[in-house]
Amino acid sequence: YERPEGISVRQRLLVVANRLPVSAVRRGEDSWYLEISAGGLVSALLGVKEFEARWIGWAGVNVPDEIGQKALTKALAEKRCIPVFLDEEIVHQYYNGYCNNILWPLFHYLGLPQEDRLATTRSFQSQFAAYEKANQMFADVVKKHYEEGDVVWCHDYHLMFLPKCLKEHNSNMKVGWFLHTPFPSSEIHRTLPSRSELLRAVLAADLVGFHTYDYARHFVSACTRILGLEGTPEGVEDQGRLTRVAAFPIGIDSERFIRALEVPQVQEHIKELKERFAGRKVMLGVDRLDMIKGIPQKILAFEKFLEENSTWRDKVVLLQIAVPTRTDVPEYQKLTSQVHEIVGRINGRFGTLTTVPIHHLDRSLDFHKLCALYAVTDVALVTSLRDGMNLVSYEFVACQDAKKGVLILSEFAGAAQSLGAGAILVNPWNITEVAASIGQALDMSAEEREKRHWLNFAHVTTHTAQEWAETFVSELNDTVVEAQLRTRQ
């Protein structure tokens, strides 16, 4: 059989995530300005030529009026994006509440927020109800746009109910779910009042994916211990139906970073930064301003290093880019003040009339400035307390061809399993160990830096975001075919 010319052979992929890969700014009653944010997932799917991807998600803005909703839907359609409209109350209960105040800290082993533990426990039921309702709203949009044969790929902890909503509607839909955070030990997951409902809802998917083998194993243990189901090397079995569970470590579009270093504007930034920090080693942190990133611990370790190594005091600078995030959640507001307080204290203690040891910025940088910063960095500090993968470590490695800088990496980031050979691995809770690793990195011989860099560079440039997306979707297609064969037997 030969397909007639002009008929697309590309499989349609519906990517469903809480957030669309665009930022939308309203310019008038019926006009919107859209900017595509090229995160890992976007680059991954743009690079995959076999699929025709469409995105379904929340645009991150409240649009209460019909005129605004229609105009935004139309503008987004040009970018192959389909909006889910969430009102303020749902955003408060589902996104700020259940997702970011309960699931996010729990999945990163931080437990429930300490100070309002009781209040959180009381509001749990209403937030969980909002979570289910929001997932149903996402499902309704998927159902409207689904065509037979499409692959539906659900993303992250915001949408654990989505596979169930979709399969209940149409059991033939090919549904995959991928978690971008860690999945914690089953002993942690057990403490969640809605532990079983969430597991069962995810198990409705055909394929469930995680960044690391450990997270996949924790998920399977949670299903066996909490639900009493059978775990097999393939996944989880429930009355003869298999949900395939596997690890698919994400990567970055490394070419995009390598190419950027040739752009004149980036070269210009590199020159400026080199002049600005001449005579000093540059250490860099780039994180969302989130509890899981261990920013206070990192800064305290840097303080300890300065304390113990007075000769380095005017020869090293730490640039910390802290991108504001989830600013309506009280825990994040507290963290911002805490970080500012520590940075101020250390700069007061070790600063001089002309320099400070820490440059802390509460903002994001545009792509070209970020690449330049990675390129001039001598030591990158990625000290997350827990992190699903952490792609900053990958981006730094991709931009280090000329410098061969050192990566200090938390053993609790998923990336430690792929970049462990080239990085200096640390326990971010152990400030003494991190301080010592800063010394080790700054004193490392050029030969050793080069050897470590190439190990990591080889990994980052071969295990790309594109390869990750292709592997997941082809595994999902295969899983569905195998399941059909099994039922026919």
Ligand code: G6P
């Ligand atoms: C993490 C999550 C993503 C999320 C991102 C930014 O990487 O895994 O799902 O989109 O943080 O957080 P935000 O709440 O701003 O979407």
